[in-house]
Amino acid sequence: MASTPVRTPRRPRRGARTGMRGRLAALTVLLSSLLLFLSTGPASAHVVPSTVVQLDLHGNQIDGEVLLPAGDLATASGLTLTGADGAGVTLDTVTAEAVAAYLTQHVQVSSDAGAWAVAFTDVAATNTEQYGTGTFAAITADLVLTPPAGTDVHRFDLAWDAIVHQVVTADIYVLLRSDGTGATAGTTLPTSLGVVTTDTITGTVPALHVDLTSDAGAAATATGFGGMLTLGISHIAEGTDHQLFLLTLLLPAPLLAAAGRWPGTVTTGKAVRRITATTLAFTIGHSVTLAAGALGLPVPGQAVEAAIALSILVAAAHAVRPLFPGREPLVAGAFGLVHGLAFAGTLTELNLSGWELVRSLLGFNLGIELMQLAVVVLVLPPLVILARTSLYPRLRITAAVLTGIAATGWLLDRVGVPTPLAAGADALGPASPLLAAALWLLAAATFLRRRPVRSAAQAESQANLIGATR
Numbered sequence: 001m002a003s004t005p006v007r008t009p010r011r012p013r014r015g016a017r018t019g020m021r022g023r024l025a026a027l028t029v030l031l032s033s034l035l036l037f038l039s040t041g042p043a044s045a046h047v048v049p050s051t052v053v054q055l056d057l058h059g060n061q062i063d064g065e066v067l068l069p070a071g072d073l074a075t076a077s078g079l080t081l082t083g084a085d086g087a088g089v090t091l092d093t094v095t096a097e098a099v100a101a102y103l104t105q106h107v108q109v110s111s112d113a114g115a116w117a118v119a120f121t122d123v124a125a126t127n128t129e130q131y132g133t134g135t136f137a138a139i140t141a142d143l144v145l146t147p148p149a150g151t152d153v154h155r156f157d158l159a160w161d162a163i164v165h166q167v168v169t170a171d172i173y174v175l176l177r178s179d180g181t182g183a184t185a186g187t188t189l190p191t192s193l194g195v196v197t198t199d200t201i202t203g204t205v206p207a208l209h210v211d212l213t214s215d216a217g218a219a220a221t222a223t224g225f226g227g228m229l230t231l232g233i234s235h236i237a238e239g240t241d242h243q244l245f246l247l248t249l250l251l252p253a254p255l256l257a258a259a260g261r262w263p264g265t266v267t268t269g270k271a272v273r274r275i276t277a278t279t280l281a282f283t284i285g286h287s288v289t290l291a292a293g294a295l296g297l298p299v300p301g302q303a304v305e306a307a308i309a310l311s312i313l314v315a316a317a318h319a320v321r322p323l324f325p326g327r328e329p330l331v332a333g334a335f336g337l338v339h340g341l342a343f344a345g346t347l348t349e350l351n352l353s354g355w356e357l358v359r360s361l362l363g364f365n366l367g368i369e370l371m372q373l374a375v376v377v378l379v380l381p382p383l384v385i386l387a388r389t390s391l392y393p394r395l396r397i398t399a400a401v402l403t404g405i406a407a408t409g410w411l412l413d414r415v416g417v418p419t420p421l422a423a424g425a426d427a428l429g430p431a432s433p434l435l436a437a438a439l440w441l442l443a444a445a446t447f448l449r450r451r452p453v454r455s456a457a458q459a460e461s462q463a464n465l466i467g468a469t470r
Contacts, residue, residue: 049136051163051170053143054177054190057212062145062153064177066103066120067128068163070137076166077102081125081139089125089137096123099139106162109145111155117146130345154183154212160196161205171231172196174208183212192360195231225363228347232367235343236375240426241308241410242339243375248315248403249278249332250379251396254387257325262396265387272380274328279376281329285336286343287365293344294361302414304341309410311335316407319400343368378436382443389446 049069056064070089074081079098081089091099100120109116122142129135147153164170174193176184184191194208236242254271255262266274289297314331317323324331347360386392409421 049130049138051172053160053172053174055143055145055175055193056177057153057179057181057183059181060153061147062156064143066141066143068139068141070125070139072163072167072170073099073102073139076163081137089139091123091125091139099123100141103141103162106160106165108159109147110157110159111147111151113148113151116148116151116156117144119144119146152213153181155210157207157209158196159205159207164196164198164205168198168203169234170197171234174210176212192228194226195228197230197234225359228360228363229367229370232364232369233371234367235364236368236371241312241407242342244403244406245308245312245315245335245339246279246282246372246375247379248312248319248400249282249328250275250376250383251319251399252322253278253328253380254384257322260321262322262393268384271384271387275376275380277329278332279372281333282336282339283369283372285333286340286368289337289340290343290347290365290368291340291361293341294347294357297341297344301345304338304345306411306414307335307338308342309407309414311338312407313404313411316400316404319403320397379439382439385443385447386439391442391446 049072051069051072052067054064054066055062070081073079077099079095079102081091081095100123103120104118107118107120109118120141120143122140124140126138126140127135128138145156147156158174160172160174162172164172173195175190176193177190179189193210196205196208198205252262253275254265254268256264256266258264265271314323314335318328318331343364347357347364386395405421406425409419409423409425412419413422
């Protein structure tokens with residue numbers, strides 16, 4: 001029986017390679033122009049504002065100041081805050097007292113000696129800005145934490161679920177702004193005490209444990225490192241745009257590029273090597289600019305957010321038709337530089353310095369890498385299985401087109417053109433676990449459906465062999 005010859009895809013002609021380089025050059029020019037143009041414009045309001053709690057340590061009490069995004073506060077408390085959508089807030093006396101009552105109800109502090117007294121005063125409205133957020137309406141309040149008589153103020157548990165009990169994606173940054181007791185001598189202030197976030201597994205909001213009783217600098221750092229690790233994980237878990245960029249680059253990983261199409265598949269080993277190289281390049285890229293941005297590199301927030309949307313759009317186009325086959329790591333590394341600047345904005349808000357910044361940077365980056373690795377491990381196996389089915393081209397193109405629409409909505413929104421597509425794209429985040437589960441179910445059904453077909457073929461072959469020997 002004559003064997004069927006296997007046709008090896010021909011190497012792209014010189015003109016094709018030149019065209020490919022031209023497309024990459026055009027992409028680079030477009031990205032550079034976008035960064036230059038947007039750096040002169042006003043900051044956008046895409047990045048979600050965060051609550052910041054700054055504490056001042058004294059011998060017999062802790063006081064400080066809190067800043068809360070008015071929009072999140074209105075959503076969580078049910079209070080009517082005029083202009084909470086960013087146009088400014090006007091507080092009357094009754095509303096200010098209601099805000100203080102809400103905060104007091106949702107903030108508890110305790111230690112071994114028992115519960116502390118918690119008081120919020122001087123509630124006021126303001127407009128402020130954090131890295132990449134643009135100007136937003138906020139509420140400020142003074143905070144006083146008074147422990148039982150004789151209690152050590154250096155050790156306590158902060159149970160804070162204000163805002164985050166309803167807005168589960170909210171982050172509450174807790175900083176030690178000053179220390180009048182001298183316990184943290186040698187520690188650069190302000191220093192991070194940790195981040196209060198929702199535990200996405202249990203749905204609870206764990207209390208933040210603070211212990212400055214022994215080796216205060218190390219204790220604060222340990223708490224801060226753990227908080228930054230958790231924050232890095234949640235930043236990817238809740239960062240729909242970062243997820244989509246990585247997942248869209250995964251779509252063509254199991255495929256073979258030829259003549260401007262994705263006509264076939266590669267071996268599982270090659271697919272794994274491809275995505276490993278792509279993920280590693282993305283990691284290196286965003287780690288470099290994360291460190292540079294956190295250490296003080298000035299970055300225009302709007303330009304970075306728009307460039308991230310552009311990176312997703314490019315990845316989606318590549319998933320439909322190969323734009324840079326074999327160069328995925330190079331492109332991932334280049335766009336990783338942009339994503340890293342967005343990551344850096346989270347640390348910039350904390351105004352840290354010295355070793356505290358370095359340790360927080362390490363914790364945050366490690367959290368990002370762990371969650372990124374989890375995404376790859378979760379999604380790559382079903383994609384490899386489905387890539388060998390006739391269903392995959394439709395699945396890949398549908399996913400790429402929907403991602404491209406979402407990226408277009410973000411891009412328009414981030415250059416100042418409001419569109420409902422952006423809000424729809426933001427809503428994709430909570431659905432990502434369901435999409436991953438659907439991929440696994442589809443891959444499992446495909447795998448199980450193919451097994452009986454092979455068994456039947458083997459049975460028929462065996463019957464023919466038995467018949468031939470009779």
